[in-house]
Amino acid sequence: MKLTEKEVRYVADLANLNLTETEIQNMVKDLGAILDHMDRLSGIDTAGVQPMRQVLFPAPETATLRADQPGACLSNEEALANAVHAAHGYFRVPLVIER
Amino acid sequence: MTQSQYEVVIGLEVHVQLGTRTKIFCSCPLEFGSPPNTNVCPVCLGLPGALPVLNQAAVELALKASAALGCRINPDSRFARKNYFYPDLPKGYQISQYDEPLAEHGTVRIAGKSVGITRVHMEDDAGKSIHDGFRDSDQYSYVDLNRSGAPLIEIVSDPDMRASDEAYAYVTELKQILQFVEVSDCDMEKGQLRCDANVSIRLWGAGEFGTKVEIKNLNSFRFLKMALDFEIGRQVALVESGGEVVQETRLYNAGTGETVSMRSKEHAHDYRYFPEPDLVPLRVGSAWHDRVTASLPELPAARRARFIEVYGLKEYDAQVLTASRALSDYFERAATVSGDPKTTANWVMGDLAGLLKPAGREISESPISAENLGELVKLINSGQLSGKLAKEIFPRMFEAGGTPADIMDREGLRQISDSGALEKIVEEIISTNAKQVEQYRGGKVSVLGFLVGQVMKASRGQANPAAVNEILKNKLM
Numbered sequence: 152m153k154l155t156e157k158e159v160r161y162v163a164d165l166a167n168l169n170l171t172e173t174e175i176q177n178m179v180k181d182l183g184a185i186l187d188h189m190d191r192l193s194g195i196d197t198a199g200v201q202p203m204r205q206v207l208f209p210a211p212e213t214a215t216l217r218a219d220q221p222g223a224c225l226s227n228e229e230a231l232a233n234a235v236h237a238a239h240g241y242f243r244v245p246l247v248i249e250r
Numbered sequence: 251m252t253q254s255q256y257e258v259v260i261g262l263e264v265h266v267q268l269g270t271r272t273k274i275f276c277s278c279p280l281e282f283g284s285p286p287n288t289n290v291c292p293v294c295l296g297l298p299g300a301l302p303v304l305n306q307a308a309v310e311l312a313l314k315a316s317a318a319l320g321c322r323i324n325p326d327s328r329f330a331r332k333n334y335f336y337p338d339l340p341k342g343y344q345i346s347q348y349d350e351p352l353a354e355h356g357t358v359r360i361a362g363k364s365v366g367i368t369r370v371h372m373e374d375d376a377g378k379s380i381h382d383g384f385r386d387s388d389q390y391s392y393v394d395l396n397r398s399g400a401p402l403i404e405i406v407s408d409p410d411m412r413a414s415d416e417a418y419a420y421v422t423e424l425k426q427i428l429q430f431v432e433v434s435d436c437d438m439e440k441g442q443l444r445c446d447a448n449v450s451i452r453l454w455g456a457g458e459f460g461t462k463v464e465i466k467n468l469n470s471f472r473f474l475k476m477a478l479d480f481e482i483g484r485q486v487a488l489v490e491s492g493g494e495v496v497q498e499t500r501l502y503n504a505g506t507g508e509t510v511s512m513r514s515k516e517h518a519h520d521y522r523y524f525p526e527p528d529l530v531p532l533r534v535g536s537a538w539h540d541r542v543t544a545s546l547p548e549l550p551a552a553r554r555a556r557f558i559e560v561y562g563l564k565e566y567d568a569q570v571l572t573a574s575r576a577l578s579d580y581f582e583r584a585a586t587v588s589g590d591p592k593t594t595a596n597w598v599m600g601d602l603a604g605l606l607k608p609a610g611r612e613i614s615e616s617p618i619s620a621e622n623l624g625e626l627v628k629l630i631n632s633g634q635l636s637g638k639l640a641k642e643i644f645p646r647m648f649e650a651g652g653t654p655a656d657i658m659d660r661e662g663l664r665q666i667s668d669s670g671a672l673e674k675i676v677e678e679i680i681s682t683n684a685k686q687v688e689q690y691r692g693g694k695v696s697v698l699g700f701l702v703g704q705v706m707k708a709s710r711g712q713a714n715p716a717a718v719n720e721i722l723k724n725k726l727m
Binding site: 204205212213215217218220221222223224226236240241243244246 | 270271272276277278279285286287288289290291292295297303304305306307308309328337380381384388389390391392393394395525527529530531533534535538
């Protein structure tokens, strides 16, 4: 499946990514190759095959569970460090309710 | 046509926050009222690469709730991603359960009928968006992710309710059951119990359901009933005037008492559910299942029935006393000590409740222990304490604690049954009330009550009224 440069720019915009021209050219190739691979997978007849959503191993039923013990948290500063906008200890985002 | 020609169909989705110490998929503590964004970590902030690990205590509580609601617990259930975009959902998806939920096919009994439980499933909560209260709230929303990742169960009912009163009775019973089995405090003010309603109408006898409307933003049971009543009226009027009900989500506005269409694209969601690859299926073997079932306490309905049958309580009293597990345990301990359940019930519901309420205390914080309340009733019944004195002692027990005997001794309030001491008081009263004594001897027997009253007063209520009666009669002969 051929991916266009326009589609890459559109997806990058949705994902809030600023790509350079070189990166866009690379993405057209790389993402396109991934989609090609998916197309091949889609062609395989999987009727009667159980889906493998997770890799399981024999273990007691609670082996993958966690004890209810409080652990360390991030500080407020750390939590907000990646936020584009923050104020008063909160993440600040463009209005999400129409008034 | 009128409203009575339509049958109302209601189903409820109730979200309950499980009473764990930490979140469902990470070890951040669940503390209500912490400063914003301080109970957070890479998992609940949705940072790339962070992996969820399921909290065993959350599973235990979800299983307990499912068993208490009579559900069939699925030995294998699976988590799924429910994708949607909203600023208070940092991962971009909620980890929920979809086609393989934890439990299914339960029931809740309400007056005269059973409401089916379709399913109980586990999921994580979103954070909190704040749209008001900041100077720039007209341009920005503020997001606090402390609640992000709080453990929830969603309890979905069958569309079995036929009136707003039934919906009210259902959530009331549901809340009581969940509190009894200690799955959640269900404190609605803290958002620990939230409710959405699906409601539709159809002509009586119609085979198919009408188009349903989902009502959100119901943060009290009273609002639930009011919103349903408004919405039922709106749908009837709409259909009566030749219109059609549109499938949509409506928000209840408590200020106006109306439901308003959410004109956003929110309900046009395709959640693109798919199995959560970061979590293995949840397996609950029969041993675990049996252990949870065996750990269930007596449920409220059974306890109510037992209070009526074994203790001879009136239905209303049984209802009041089983409002919470703590209250019903308290009553039962007190009644065991007193040996008189009915009088004990009156003291718990009347005098004790009357002192707890203004003090803003729960039954678990009562300064009067169940044992001491039972002791008080026992002292009254054995004639060692008059009812009047008991009413005086009770508030002092509330203030100072201690047994009724302690208070009686400390305050010199022991009932006087000693005939020598009583005779002295009686003689005094006879000599100071010559006129009444004469009337009594002249045949006006009703004066006796007055004289008894005078003796009681002179003894500061400590005299045993029966003994006073006896002595007075003898002396006046």
